[in-house]
Amino acid sequence: MTDEIISASPVSGKKVLGLFALAMINVAAVLSIRNFPSMAVYGWSCIGWYIIGAILFLIPISLAGAELATGWPQGGGVYAWVKQAFGEKGGFTALFCEWSNNLVWFPTVLSFIASTLAFALTPALANSPWYMFTVMMIAFWGTTAIAYFGEEVSTKFGNVGVILGSIIPAILIIILGVWWFGSGAAIVLPPLTLGAMVPAINFSTLPFFATIILLFAGMEMAGFHALETKNPQKDFPRAMALSAVIIVICTVLATLAIAVVIPADKLNLASGVMQAIQYFFAAAGMPWLVAPMAVLITLGGVVSLAAWLIGPAKGLGIVAEEGNMPPMFDRTNKYGAPVAVLVIQALIGSAISLLYVFLPSVNQAYWILSAMTVELLCIVYILVFASVIKLRYSQPDTPRPFRIPGGMPGIWIVGGLGLFGTAFAFIVGLMPPSYFATSGITYVGSVLLGTFILAVPPLVFLKCKKPGWLKNAGERR
Amino acid sequence: MTKWITLEHGLVVFLVVMFLIPCGLIILASEEASYHMVSGEPVREAANLTGITIASVKDTTWNLPGSTGGKTYVLTDTNGNSLTLETQAFDSADARDAAIRLYNSHPVGRGKPVGSLVVVGQHIVYATPATSPILEKITPLLKEKARSAGIAK
Numbered sequence: 001m002t003d004e005i006i007s008a009s010p011v012s013g014k015k016v017l018g019l020f021a022l023a024m025i026n027v028a029a030v031l032s033i034r035n036f037p038s039m040a041v042y043g044w045s046c047i048g049w050y051i052i053g054a055i056l057f058l059i060p061i062s063l064a065g066a067e068l069a070t071g072w073p074q075g076g077g078v079y080a081w082v083k084q085a086f087g088e089k090g091g092f093t094a095l096f097c098e099w100s101n102n103l104v105w106f107p108t109v110l111s112f113i114a115s116t117l118a119f120a121l122t123p124a125l126a127n128s129p130w131y132m133f134t135v136m137m138i139a140f141w142g143t144t145a146i147a148y149f150g151e152e153v154s155t156k157f158g159n160v161g162v163i164l165g166s167i168i169p170a171i172l173i174i175i176l177g178v179w180w181f182g183s184g185a186a187i188v189l190p191p192l193t194l195g196a197m198v199p200a201i202n203f204s205t206l207p208f209f210a211t212i213i214l215l216f217a218g219m220e221m222a223g224f225h226a227l228e229t230k231n232p233q234k235d236f237p238r239a240m241a242l243s244a245v246i247i248v249i250c251t252v253l254a255t256l257a258i259a260v261v262i263p264a265d266k267l268n269l270a271s272g273v274m275q276a277i278q279y280f281f282a283a284a285g286m287p288w289l290v291a292p293m294a295v296l297i298t299l300g301g302v303v304s305l306a307a308w309l310i311g312p313a314k315g316l317g318i319v320a321e322e323g324n325m326p327p328m329f330d331r332t333n334k335y336g337a338p339v340a341v342l343v344i345q346a347l348i349g350s351a352i353s354l355l356y357v358f359l360p361s362v363n364q365a366y367w368i369l370s371a372m373t374v375e376l377l378c379i380v381y382i383l384v385f386a387s388v389i390k391l392r393y394s395q396p397d398t399p400r401p402f403r404i405p406g407g408m409p410g411i412w413i414v415g416g417l418g419l420f421g422t423a424f425a426f427i428v429g430l431m432p433p434s435y436f437a438t439s440g441i442t443y444v445g446s447v448l449l450g451t452f453i454l455a456v457p458p459l460v461f462l463k464c465k466k467p468g469w470l471k472n473a474g475e476r477r
Numbered sequence: 478m479t480k481w482i483t484l485e486h487g488l489v490v491f492l493v494v495m496f497l498i499p500c501g502l503i504i505l506a507s508e509e510a511s512y513h514m515v516s517g518e519p520v521r522e523a524a525n526l527t528g529i530t531i532a533s534v535k536d537t538t539w540n541l542p543g544s545t546g547g548k549t550y551v552l553t554d555t556n557g558n559s560l561t562l563e564t565q566a567f568d569s570a571d572a573r574d575a576a577i578r579l580y581n582s583h584p585v586g587r588g589k590p591v592g593s594l595v596v597v598g599q600h601i602v603y604a605t606p607a608t609s610p611i612l613e614k615i616t617p618l619l620k621e622k623a624r625s626a627g628i629a630k
Contacts, residue, residue, distance in 0.1 A: 030586075032586070034583055035585050035586060038583065038585050038590075038591050039585070041591075100496065101587075103496055104500065105587065108581060108582045108584060109582070111578050111579075111581070111582035112582040112583065115575070115578065115579055115582060123541075123542050124542040124543070126542065126575045126578075126579065127542055127543060127569070127571040127572050127574075127575040128571065129571070129574070132575075132578065203608065204558075204606040204608050204609055205606060206608070207589070207606070207607055207608055208585075208591065208606065210588065211584075211585045211586065211588035211589060211591070212585070212586075212588075214586050214587045214588045215585060215586035215587075215588070216586065217586055217587040218587070265537075265549065272579045272580075272582070272583055273583065275539070275540045275541070278540065279540075325488075326484065326485035326488050326489070327485060328485050328486075328489060329489075344489065344492065344493070347493070348493055348496045348497065351497055352496070352497075352500050355500070355501065355504045355505075356504075356578070356581075357578070359504055359505075359509060360574040360575075360577045360578045360581070361509050361510040361511075361512075361573075361574055361577055361596055362504055362507035362508070362509050362510075363507075363510070363577055363581070363594050363595075363596060364507050364508075365503045365504040365506075365507035366504075366581045367589065367593070368503050369500060369503060369504075370581075370584060370588070370589045370590070371589065372499075373587065374587070374588055374589065377587055425588075429588075431608060433593040433607035433608060433612075434593070434604075434607065434608055434609050434610070434611075434612035434613040434616060435593055435595050435604070435607075435612055435613075435616040446503070449499075450499045450503065453495055453498070453499045454495065454496065454499065456495075457491070457492055457495050460488075460491065461488060464484060464488060466484070
């Protein structure tokens with residue numbers, strides 16, 4: 001069955017992905033050094049926050065992703081999974097929400113890449129909008145070019161990049177933290193107690209609570225590469241487990257390393273990760289490591305961009321290949337890369353980046369856009385968790401080499417926790433920050449309307465669907 | 478064939494427009510914060526006018542190009558709410574805007590950035606948490622201060 005699908009799929013390339021490569025795709029998508037200082041501010045209670053994120057999202061999405069990827073190892077990732085449960089409309093909507101979420105998110109990661117690289121060169125460069133836009137475009141179109149050369153090239157780039165740009169910097173921070181701890185230098189945190197690890201959850205911290213749930217978003221990314229995976233049924237669950245372990249260890253330990261070295265009032269959240277890194281390495285007596293770290297973290301940003309840029313685009317290529325989008329969208333090159341989707345997303349992302357760079361002081365607008373990205377992503381995960389539950393009822397006999405343990409109670413607990421977490425994040429994501437001049441209803445209306453507009457195109461495409469859109473119909477290409 | 482091409486191109490344009498319209502409208506319709514000199518301590522003045530207590534204040538300078546210093550305030554109200562506000566002045570519009578971009582490029586995971594920013598002339602006011610009754614009270618005054626300084630410049 002799987003082999004039939006693969007051989008019928010012109011998009012599929014060589015089967016180049018094994019366990020390690022799959023795991024690195026997830027690590028690239030999820031592990032981000034830039035989260036560490038933001039979380040280190042919370043001191044020991046960051047452990048509690050991470051546990052909440054793990055229970056309400058990381059563990060459920062890892063288990064659900066493993067079951068769905070092994071049960072339905074077709075290309076398309078979330079599209080293939082949700083389509084099985086809720087039909088083409090559901091699957092296409094889930095995938096499209098992930099893709100459109102990306103387009104609004106790209107400028108933020110591109111800006112991060114450019115400002116981090118500036119830190120390695122001359123920090124004042126970040127003040128120049130032209131420098132920022134030029135580097136952002138080089139990173140964006142360069143990553144798109146890597147995706148153009150297909151799975152083999154992007155996998156090699158991803159594997160090397162994630163090790164150099166995400167894992168090594170995290171390990172360096174952890175080692176320095178351990179050295180700091182062992183050297184008898186002053187620890188800025190109070191003694192560790194159980195109470196210190198419990199996060200303060202109240203009305204003020206609710207928005208952060210929702211943010212934490214999406215801290216590990218991206219664990220489903222490997223699912224988009226099913227067609228290029230050597231042995232999906234065996235490798236997906238192991239890759240999920242391996243990536244989850246790497247992400248949790250690096251994230252928690254590196255955050256704590258920063259928290260024990262840098263006083264909370266020096267971890268200025270309005271500045272950035274490089275300011276924290278600079279303080280960290282200066283305190284450790286190794287200021288010369290700051291510039292190399294900036295280069296590595298820049299690479300980590302590019303690899304993260306690549307993981308999110310390639311995965312959903314491949315999914316959209318599969319959707320087009322199945323005849324749900326016009327033939328223009330399923331154009332692939334000789335490397336099997338969905339070139340049309342890649343170019344369209346690069347054009348849209350570039351246009352939004354242009355506004356982002358040259359109109360930075362419309363701060364409220366970016367808050368609304370980031371709220372929309374949260375809502376879109378929540379829709380994706382709500383559909384994924386609902387799918388894993390529904391498929392246990394609608395397709396109980398489909399072989400699943402990995403099953404969430406515990407039978408029906410197990411699937412309800414895992415899927416239910418994930419559903420609760422993401423539905424909660426969706427609702428809390430609508431809370432306006434206190435500085436908004438507009439009324440709460442206007443804010444919520446704007447976010448919901450924007451989310452709706454970015455989620456609705458699949459319904460239009462399906463409405464306009466033509467039999468001739470199916471790949472190879474009438475030997476069009 | 479021709480019809481397909483027409484529909485196909487129309488849908489590509491539709492897709493692009495569906496992204497650019499909401500994103501462009503939200504950005505272009507929002508009020509841009511102009512760069513101009515705002516005198517005094519906007520946060521202290523706003524807190525005094527709204528009856529909010531300044532529990533502590535200290536000088537702070539962010540490690541960013543063009544930042545010229547500011548203060549960290551801890552504000553409290555009679556209901557027991559507490560809010561930390563950091564202000565930072567910048568020597569140019571480009572330096573201030575770069576700081577805003579930097580803040581927006583640091584969301585936690587795929588979510589939003591921690592806290593929130595209010596732009597007051599040459600100052601950036603950074604508040605944590607983003608949702609706070611104190612911030613709700615003082616923000617209109619901060620914005621009014623910025624507006625009136627902008628008109629007077």
